[in-house]
Amino acid sequence: MxxxxxxxxxxxxxxxxxxxxxxxxxxxxxxxxxxxxxxxxxxxxxxxxxxxxxxxxxxxxxxxxxxxxxxxxxxxxxxxxxxxxxxxxxxxxxxxxxxxxxxxxxxxxxxxxxxxxxxxxxxxxxxxxxxxxxxxxxxxxxxxxxxxxxxxxxxxxxxxxxxxxxxxxxxxxxxAAEHHDLVLAVTSHLPHLIAYTIVGTAADMEQVTRGEVIKFSAGGFRDFTRIAASDPTMWRDIFLSNRDAVLEMLQRFTEDLTALQRAIRWGDGTKLFDLFSRTRSIRRSII
Ligand code: NAD
The missing domain is CATH 3.40.50.720 (NAD(P)-binding Rossmann-like Domain)
Structure with missing residues (x-):
């Protein structure tokens, strides 16, 4: 070549x-x-x-x-x-x-x-x-x-x-750069934000659970939060540079989370089951 x-x-x-x-x-x-x-x-x-x-x-x-x-x-x-x-x-x-x-x-x-x-x-x-x-x-x-x-x-x-x-x-x-930023906000930036946040929440809970979050983290928590070990300088810069798209995705995610919170509060099992069934089949289609 x-x-x-x-x-x-x-x-x-x-x-x-x-x-x-x-x-x-x-x-x-x-x-x-x-x-x-x-x-x-x-x-x-x-x-x-x-x-x-x-x-x-x-x-x-x-x-x-x-x-x-x-x-x-x-x-x-x-x-x-x-x-x-x-x-x-x-x-x-x-x-x-x-x-x-x-x-x-x-x-x-x-x-x-x-x-x-x-x-x-x-x-x-x-x-x-x-x-x-x-x-x-x-x-x-x-x-x-x-x-x-x-x-x-x-x-x-x-x-x-x-x-x-x-x-x-x-x-x-x-x-186009703007389209890239919107797509990556949901596929990469939002998951990192959630992973960083959940590790922070769990760390705050350690006082109450006396180390048991770390001890029992071998399951989902460990897999799910692997990306929270990523470089802090890089991720600070990504969130500051893609602010608008990340805020837009965060707003949508917050609305979806609130709907889930409401379903759990009111014991709406059908809503939870339907959502999990739909998202499971979407996730399974991603290689
Ligand atoms: P890294 O921390 O492994 O490497 C960055 C390097 O840049 C370091 O060696 C650092 O010393 C050097 N550096 C910092 N400031 C510098 C400066 N002013 N002049 C010269 N060198 C300087 O980070 P990385 O994961 O390789 O990320 C680099 C870029 O790639 C970032 O912009 C990031 O957004 C992008 N990126 C990262 C990933 C990923 O998963 N890590 C994926 C795709 C794109």
Whole structure:
């Protein structure tokens, strides 16, 4: 296969950045890889693991001459990172990111990098772990990667980015950033919010139950709350950056929960059974 890009820079060498690096090494071995991370510890570990060919001490040095730059940092760091390398970008370089919310990140990148080709992406793949040791080359295999190119983006560039992600094993879907944010608010952001909340509620109950929540958590509680071990910086940034869609979904969810509360209060078994039957068959249809 003719390489799509001869040089790629990854800024942020944690779970997602290091997984992209590993997948590029595996599927596109001729690509020259450079990387940068704000953490000296992560930079040292990235060098030890040979995640990229060059680990730079500055973002500007890392992007120099690169055809594609992918930002894999927390959403709250996107603006300052983009600002730090803008004068070093090669002419015609494509800049992408992997942030879990898209409309606000796209706006940040457009403002920070006027005139630059920007193709935001969200690989819908991950784990609750962070850092360069948590990444693996098959993370994107068979998973969706959603591209949200701003209107008017050159179709050749969108095609190139689609092929790039397919080359890493992902299935690619293209949609408007606002639509992405609404869909992900319900499929990913709301479940994380619920998991974080229920662990907090259970922790508050420990005084009453004297440690028995943790002791007996092997069942549903443990499975259900696995995602509450996810990185707090990343999730703070996701909720703040996708505020409107998350609030909309939270409002709907609260209404549904209130209806359930009412059914339990009034002993309405039919309502509970009908709802659980319907949702069980929906859940069973999701692989
Ligand atoms: P991570 O914590 O594993 O890695 C983030 C890395 O960015 C860290 O090594 C950190 O030192 C570095 N960093 C922070 N600020 C920086 C800066 N200013 N300059 C350079 N490096 C900086 O996190 P992750 O899970 O890889 O998440 C990275 C991005 O990917 C986030 O925007 C997140 O929304 C998105 N994402 C995460 C998942 C997931 O499940 N973890 C899935 C899809 C997308």
């Amino acid at each position: 003719i390489p799509l890009f001869s040089s790629v820079t990854i800024i942020g060498l944690g779970l997602i950045g290091s997984s992209i690096a590993r997948a590029i090494r595996l599927h596109m071995p001729d690509v020259r890889l450079s990387g940068y991370d704000a953490s000296a510890t992560v930079r040292a570990r990235a060098a030890e693991l040979s995640l990229v060919d060059d680990v730079a001490e500055r973002a500007g040095t890392a992007v120099r001459g690169s055809e594609l730059v992918i930002l894999c940092v927390p959403i709250g760091a996107m603006a300052s990172v983009a600002d730090s390398f803008k004068t070093d970008l090669a002419a015609n370089a494509i800049v992408s990111d992997v942030g879990s919310s898209k409309a606000s990140v796209a706006a940040i990148l457009r403002e920070a990098l006027p005139g630059v080709h920007i193709v935001p992406a969200h690989p819908v793949a991950g784990t609750e772990n962070s850092g360069p040791d948590a990444g693996f080359s098959s993370l994107f295999q068979g998973r969706w990667c959603i591209l949200t190119p701003p209107e008017g983006t050159d179709s050749d560039i969108v095609d190139k980015m689609s092929q790039f992600w397919r080359g890493l094993g992902a299935n690619v879907e293209i949609m």
